[in-house]
Structure formats: structure tokens, C-alpha cells
Amino acid sequence: MPITDGTELVSPDYYGEHGPPHDLFTQLRAESPVHLCESEDYDPFWAITRHEDICWISKHPEHFLNEPGITLRPRSDDVELDPTKGIGAMKTIIEMDPPRHREFRRVASPHFTPRVMRGLEPMVAESARNIVDGLAGTTGEGSCDFAVDVAAAHPLRIISTILGVPREQEPVILDLTNQLLASDDSELGPKGEDRQQAITELGGRLYALFDGIIQDRRANPRDDLASVLANATIGGEPLGPVETFGYYLITFTAGHDTTKNAIVGGMQAFLENPAELEKLRANLELVPSAVEEIVRWTSPVNMMKRTAARDIEVAGKKIRKGDALVLLYASANRDESVFEDPFEFRVDRNPNPHLAFGHGEHYCLGTHLARRSQRALLRELAGRLEHVETAGPADRIRSSLIVGYKHLPIRYRLASAC
Numbered sequence: 001m002p003i004t005d006g007t008e009l010v011s012p013d014y015y016g017e018h019g020p021p022h023d024l025f026t027q028l029r030a031e032s033p034v035h036l037c038e039s040e041d042y043d044p045f046w047a048i049t050r051h052e053d054i055c056w057i058s059k060h061p062e063h064f065l066n067e068p069g070i071t072l073r074p075r076s077d078d079v080e081l082d083p084t085k086g087i088g089a090m091k092t093i094i095e096m097d098p099p100r101h102r103e104f105r106r107v108a109s110p111h112f113t114p115r116v117m118r119g120l121e122p123m124v125a126e127s128a129r130n131i132v133d134g135l136a137g138t139t140g141e142g143s144c145d146f147a148v149d150v151a152a153a154h155p156l157r158i159i160s161t162i163l164g165v166p167r168e169q170e171p172v173i174l175d176l177t178n179q180l181l182a183s184d185d186s187e188l189g190p191k192g193e194d195r196q197q198a199i200t201e202l203g204g205r206l207y208a209l210f211d212g213i214i215q216d217r218r219a220n221p222r223d224d225l226a227s228v229l230a231n232a233t234i235g236g237e238p239l240g241p242v243e244t245f246g247y248y249l250i251t252f253t254a255g256h257d258t259t260k261n262a263i264v265g266g267m268q269a270f271l272e273n274p275a276e277l278e279k280l281r282a283n284l285e286l287v288p289s290a291v292e293e294i295v296r297w298t299s300p301v302n303m304m305k306r307t308a309a310r311d312i313e314v315a316g317k318k319i320r321k322g323d324a325l326v327l328l329y330a331s332a333n334r335d336e337s338v339f340e341d342p343f344e345f346r347v348d349r350n351p352n353p354h355l356a357f358g359h360g361e362h363y364c365l366g367t368h369l370a371r372r373s374q375r376a377l378l379r380e381l382a383g384r385l386e387h388v389e390t391a392g393p394a395d396r397i398r399s400s401l402i403v404g405y406k407h408l409p410i411r412y413r414l415a416s417a418c
Contacts, residue, residue, distance in 0.1 A: 006037025016398030025331035058360035064306035092250035151264035159255035164226030261404030265298030290347035296354035299330035
């Protein structure tokens, strides 16, 4: 019997019920780190589970392509969007290869530097403080769905501010992007009996929302990222409407959903490891290393697909041109050859060379923003959280691409703000 046909590695149903298959990842790293998966439900693919191999593939975009697609869809998926228009024609920077990827990346990269991010710190800190103050209320005690009321709310406020989304439209755009990224989840995904029509209509609604911001920033440019994207040029030519929309969409979804899932997964980790929360509360200087451990532990971006550009060998296995390779970051982030005691959650872990933000050509553009927003919220919470416990079952998102919890009920007691 083969170790796996790959179904558990990529099935949204499996992740929705169980979360990442870490026992299977461990076995694959030891016995078949570059593993050919041939399932009835998916086209064949190679599962890449070791940290070293994922790094090597990520540093060679000339051999391993993004443009054919970064996701693995089941054969039963009957959605076929028109590749010439609408959301079907959209290509985000994460679906581009060099040199086009580098040209598009340069549009926004100057606005995600540490220097620019430092300028956002007052706004980021205010968002974190307001959310925790809201939790505390007048008594300091209460209950909430941490995934919805805290983990989603904080990055939503930050990325909406950066992209010029009016505050009254934040719930709308959150709902629409949830539908897009969690399209396999019956609660979060698009509604309607005709799934193809529902996704097409979803794309139209997203386009209309962002187009309003784009047109405003073209008519009234400001000193913000929204204006940069709306007025961007490549090779002296303005970006087309689909490319501009794609840039807004990937910036919003990457800036919100991955950070949200790290935050809620971090709280779940603290609920399961209360001694680590106490360690952090006793020493808030550990907040930066705690954030790194949270993103390693949760690995919100679970996997990305690459396509072999030519016949090539990876860790002794012969990969043919056109083969799909699935880079399993959650597995790499528990690789025993890289991390000491990888199945222990440690807020003071150092070193921590996780791949939760990717590696190489497609290293996450918003890494500095993600770190600062998580640090601000974690510092605010750890400084005031006197008690926390579960208040009901956690509920996972039915997704194998962006993984995490969609509900996490908690009860808590918070100290008054200093």
C-alpha cells in the first residue's frame, strides 16, 4: 500500500474536519519527501514536504512556474470561468513568473518597506487598542467569537485603511473575499445552486467595489497605496482594469485572510499551551518571537502549486515537464531537520526559519505589515489578558489552501487599560 494517494493532503473536506495532516506529513518527510500522488479525485501531483526541497524549488522560478496556476482543484470541479473576461481573466502577481512578476512587484514594494510600515504604527496600535477596549467593556469580563470579533476585525481595519476602503464597506468586502478564498466552505463560500454563476457574480461585485476606489484615486490621488495601485504603470503603460483589480484583490486578501488565520490560530495555540501564554505575559519583550512562532505553528498559507517548466530532478525523483508540484509549507514548518522539537509551541523559539511567508521569488510582499499588525494586537492582549478559556467548539474553514478557524468561542477576563 502506498503511504497516501494525496487526498488527505489537499482535500478541503479533510482540512475542514481534521486540520493539516501532520502525522502524514511527518511520515512523508521521513519515507517519501517528494511523493507522487495519484488520486481518483485529483490530477497527479508531487507532494513536496521537506523544508530544504521547498526552499530549493522556490529559489528556481525558471524551472518551476506559477503562471499555470497555484491551486489544485478536484476533477469534479465543474466551474469553468471565461479566461478572456471578468474574474477568469484576472492574474495576480502570485500567478506570474519572471520577468513579469518582478515588474508588477516593483509597483507596490516601495510601500511595504520597514520604513513605510513604521509610519503606520500609530494606526495599527490604535486598531489593536480599540478592539481590546471593546472586549473589556465596563467589567473586563465577557465572551466572544475570537475568530470573527478579534482576529478578522483587526487586520480588516488596517488593510482597509491602506487600500482606501470606506469603513461602512468593510463588512461587505470581508464577506466577498471570504466567499472567494473559502469557496469550498458551505458557510463562507458563494451562495447559489449554480456555483459557476455564483462565482461569476461574486467577481462582478468585487470588481465594482474596488473600481469605485480606483476611479476615486485616479481623480483625486493621495499619498497612499490605493493611489499608487490605481495609477500604476508597467513599462510606461498604465495597468489595464483587470490587472489593477487583481492587484487590489491580492493585496486585500493576502493582507487580511492570512493574518486573520494566524491570529485566531495563535489564540487556539495559547488555549492549548497556557504556560506559553503566561511566559509571554511575564515578558512582553517576547512578542516578536511569539508572532514568528504563531505563524510557523499555524502556517495559514498551507500550500502552493508549481508546474515543472522542463524535465528536472528533485531529491532524486525525476519530474517531467508539465508535472504539478504541491509545496506543503505546513509540513516544512514542522521539519525535524530544521526545527528543534517542532511539535512544541514555544513563544521564545530562536532561531525560527519558518516558511510561512514563502521563500524566494514569491516571498510575501506584505510580511512587514503582517508582523507589525500581529505584534500590536498580541502585545495589547498579552498585556491585559488575565484569564481565557474555551467557550465552545472551534470550527475550521473547509479549505486546504488558506487554513485556519472560522469560529473560536472564548470567555475571558481583561485588566483595565493602563
